[in-house]
Each structure stands twice: as structure tokens, then as C-alpha cells.
Amino acid sequence: MESEPQQVYSVSDFQAVCNQIMETAFTGVVVEGEVASFKLNQGKYVFFDLKDEQSSVGCFMMAFALRFPIEDGMRVRVRAVPKLTNWGKFSLTIQAIAPVGEGSIKKSLELLKKKLKAEGLFDKTKKRPLPDNIQKIGVISSTQAAGYADFCKILNERWGGLTVLTAHTQVQGMTAADQIIKALKYFNEHGEVDVIAVIRGGGSADDLAVFNDEVLVRAIAASKIPVITGIGHEVDESLCDLAADVVASTPSNAAQMLTRDRREIAENVRADVKRINNLLNVKVDEITGVNRTEIARAGQEIMRKIELFRQDVLAQYKILEQLNPERVLERGYALIRGDIKLGAELDITTAKNAIKAKVMEIKER
């Protein structure tokens, strides 16, 4: 040792140099393994071992950074900084952790779902409907994702005149949840959109695991602006879906739910015009029909009155006929005019003759 002079470190310096070297060598190393000896101390500090068949490494993290429920036996992926502690123990200080593999994701999902449900985050009575007359949509998605392209395609096919503000974020991977949360915060702080759409196309359970991130789920539930999710395929259901106000089965379905269909509206407009045209024809027919009926009724009334008048005239005529003196003469009577005194001349009129006569005798009856 004497022939090879070397720098002598204090223990603390050696530990600090080791940490410096590791930080330089591993700027956020990602390690995957199985959780063992999981412990939560004082509700703040999380300790566990990450192991595989041959090796094991101690892990430490703050409880608030734990975005998914973790249990022993779960397979997880961590982003961490390797560290030599003051006690000389090597450990990973975890920045982010996520379950991997179908079994672990499912288990973690079930635990978190139970917890958040108990807190009322998925309460159906808290759901808000999509606003009427949507003008501005805030979209959170990766602009490179196929799901986003599908969303925009359907949106443009169905309707126009909308303003779509897209927040480009990762939609999978360990940083995705934080990016989506920042985008949600951005839209809520700026308050210029009517609705927020969280969009992501289909993928494996690992790809979609970000949408089961506890902090993200809480951010969606707390959004002041209504949130619609269009994540994965129809069979996929994430905790973000459960927390959102409206759930679409796919990105395309989200675009359908946010817009009216311009083709359908055009058809309705044409149908409206046809309908009022038909209605107008019916109304004209009705009014013409009413007029015809009224004219017929008035005609009948006039004829009835004429008949009554005719019958009245006929009756009067019959009475007059009976009073006609000629009719009396025809029955054999005679009309005598002149003074009734002896020797006076009388004019006698019968039905057939006009007679001059003289009064020969007058007797009382």
C-alpha cells in the first residue's frame, strides 16, 4: 500500500463519491422484478425488496409517490436512482413504480378500485353530462398515436366549426401519468374548453396501465371541466374510465359522442322541409274542404227558405182564391146591386149573366 499512494477518503466522502458515480452512471435506471418484504412505515416511507431468481435489492420510496397499490409477489417496474446509504447499505430510491404483467396489473387494479370506490370517486351521482353546444374541446393524447388520428378523423367527418386544443402527452410509460395530470391542470387553469377528452388507442394491459394511476384517477375525478375518456378498445375498462364523467368505448366513439353528425342533420333538415310541405298541402286541403262544406250548407239553407216562402205564398193564394166573388157566383149565387124599393131597377150579376130587373114586391121574412 505504501508503494502505491492513493487518495484516502473518509467514510462519508467515500459514500458520497460512490453515490456521485452511480448517479452519473444510472440517471434514472429502470429495473423490473418481484416485490418482497413490502413495508409502509409511519404512513410515509415505503420499503421493499426487488428480487428475481438470483438477486435482491432493497428499495425505498416516499408513500405519496406510490401510484399503484403494491403487495408482495407483484411484478413491478421501477425508475430509480441507486444509492449507498449512510449505513453502507445499497438501495434503490424509487422515483416511479408501476405493476407489470397481467396478473400484477389486475391485482393492483382491484386493490385500487376497491379503495377509490369506497371514497366515492366513481359515484354515478357525481357524473356530469356532456355540455350542450360544445364549441371547444381540450384533447389529451399523443399526437403520434393512432387513437388520436382516429379521434380527429371522426370528429372532422361528423362536425365542423369546433376548436380543438390538443395537449400532446405520452400515453404510456412511466412518465405518462404525470404528463396527463399536467395537461388536465393546464385545461382546468385556463378554463377555455367546454370538455376534456382523454384519448388513447388500444394496447396491452401494460400499455394501458397508466390509466389506472391513482393520482391520475384522482385528477380526473377532481376536474372542474367535464372529462370524457376514450381509452383502448371496447373491452378495456380503466379506473380513469370509472372516474370520468362520460366514458366512450374507443377514441372514435369519443369523437361520436362529442359531435353531432352533419349528414344526419342535413337529412333532418331535408325531412323538415318535406314535412312542412306535406303539412301545408294538408292544411290547404282542410281549409278548401271547410269552404266547400260551408258553401253547400249555405245553399241548402237558401233552398229551404225559398221552399218555405213558396209554401207560404201558395197558402195565401189559396185563401185569396176562396175570397174571390167570382168563385161565389160560380157556386150559383148572384150579386144584386140597387135600392130595395118597389119599382126600383136592380143590376143582377150571375156567373154567366148580367141581368136588369125591377122590384115588384117586398116582403119581410
Added chain:
Amino acid sequence: MAKNINDKIDELKTGVEWFYSDEFKLEEASEKYKAMTELAKEIEKDLAELKNEIKVIEEDFSK
């Protein structure tokens, strides 16, 4: 202020309702029908021409 497509659709709806209402007058119906037909044509034209404006926010959400 120019009417947007939603205003026009609402106007058409109100116009159609008039034909079914007690306010209907045959003397006014022909003019109203012509106006509704014109409005319907305008709506169809607007529907065909409407475009969305899609903007990507400049904010970097990865930081």
C-alpha cells in the same frame, strides 16, 4: 352579427313548429315555407363547408 349554423338550425326548428302551432295562417304560410326552404339550403351548404380548427398546445407537458 352573422348567424352561425346552430342559430340557423334553431331558426329552422322554430319555423317548422310554427306550421304546427295555433299561430299558423294560410296567408303567411307560403312566404314562411319559402323562407324555410332557403334556410334549409343555407344550412346544408354550411354543413358541407364547416371545418374544425385543431391546434396543438405549445406547452411541454414532459417537463
